[in-house]
Amino acid sequence: MxxxxxxxxxxxxxxxxxxxxxxxxxxxxxxxxxxxxxxxxxxxxxxxxxxxxxxxxxxxxxxxxxxxxxxxxxxxxxxxxxxxxxxxxxxxxxxxxWQPVHPDMLMKFLAEGDARLVRDSAGLLTVLREQLHQIQNDLRERAYFRFLWDGEPGQEGASPKNEDTISDWIAHELQLRLNPHIVVDREIQVTRPSNKGSGTRIDITATSGGTNVGRVIFEAKLVKNSELPTAIDNQLVDQYLIPTRTSHGIYIVYWVSPELRPKKWPKKKYRDAHQLGEILREQARRHQPNTNIEVFVLDIGRPA
Structure with a gap:
């Protein structure tokens, strides 16, 4: 040959x-x-x-x-x-x-009270949680919620965009805020039973470099999704965290208040965002100590 x-x-x-x-x-x-x-x-x-x-x-x-x-x-x-x-x-x-910390960056780091040094997946999870809080604030205070809706919330025919589109926007926002030290991607990892459908897939993955590699996997659901109460166990843990040998995840719910939900959406379920978050956090705690899951209920509607 x-x-x-x-x-x-x-x-x-x-x-x-x-x-x-x-x-x-x-x-x-x-x-x-x-x-x-x-x-x-x-x-x-x-x-x-x-x-x-x-x-x-x-x-x-x-x-x-x-x-x-x-x-x-x-x-x-x-x-x-x-x-x-x-x-x-x-x-x-x-x-x-990953880029090493230069002296001028180190001085800036020491001067900022909210700066974080990411050493592992736990540190990355903390940073992502803080950034999600900032995104929630921007949705309310800077009217960023309009990026996530078709039409004005509360008006006839208005509806939130689908889960994929919202997750695309969240991943883009996180990448803008964390670049270049953290990689945030929407890479589809698919096991397709046929040529149709999306099969199983990870919604968002965040990875940090440096001495150790940190990784956090997201699972996202709209508040209307029928799989919302089971997705922590059946999807985030069983299908994504365990197979990829990842110990840290974020379960994010795109929540809309009942008065802003489209006509065909259920309005009696999950009326209180705080209560929903507590129920889901109790589910997440059952997977400790091997798995650390952060629950975040993101209000994507117009502020009251």
Whole structure:
């Protein structure tokens, strides 16, 4: 076998598309589910090695978004491998973007009473909680709630945007406030039972670099969502924190007061944001000490 053969995948019956990236092309032609342990060197075994090197290079460069995008529509065997690589890539991305504390930054840090030094996931969780409080204040005091609604809250036909759109906005706000020391992403990690639907996915992931890597996973639900009372146990813990070996999470509820809810939304359930938060915090406490979950009920409506 020569290098010329490796440079010409078409010779092995592999199709080459100039309009697609190397990652999708390799997974199309050499999916993980089709791997076999050849006893002799073949073009397919060479392609398997090339695929592995390509994906490892993407991981080493911290291309988490690109790896996550490769999961879309792929079989479970591919997604299982890509989820592991994307998790490692996020950690590398955070380390790459981490910047040492320069003397002038240190002096500024000492002068600011609300500054935080993030050492681990617990410290990252504290920073994210504080930023969510700031976002809540901006929603009320700076009328940022209008970014999250179709129409003026309380008027006929007005409705909050969907969970994905609101989570996109939250992730964008967190990234603006925490860049460059913390990576906040909306990378979809999907296990799709079919080509339709979104399957299981993480809403938001925040990762900090430095000496240690901190990671916090978000799960978000609109107040109208029927899965709201079970999502801490069934989704955040069972589907995301445990499989990714992550110990810190945030469960965020996008809450709307009953008088502002659209006609088709239930108005008798979860009428009090504080009471809802206490119920959910009791659920979260049951997962301690192995898991630390912060509950945040975010009022996205117009202030009274």
């Amino acid at each position: 020569t290098e010329d053969h490796l440079a010409s995948p078409a010779d092995a019956g592999f199709s080459v598309s100039k309009n697609r990236g190397q990652g999708p092309m390799m997974l199309d032609e050499v999916p993980f589910a089709a791997d076999r342990a050849d006893t002799v060197r073949t073009l397919r075994s060479d392609a398997q090695v090339l695929r592995g090197r390509l994906l490892q290079t993407m991981t080493a460069r911290g291309l988490a978004s690109d790896l996550a995008a490769l999961m879309d529509g792929r079989p479970e065997a591919d997604c299982e491998q890509l989820r592991y690589l994307a998790q490692e890539a996020r950690a590398r991305e955070a380390v790459t973007k």
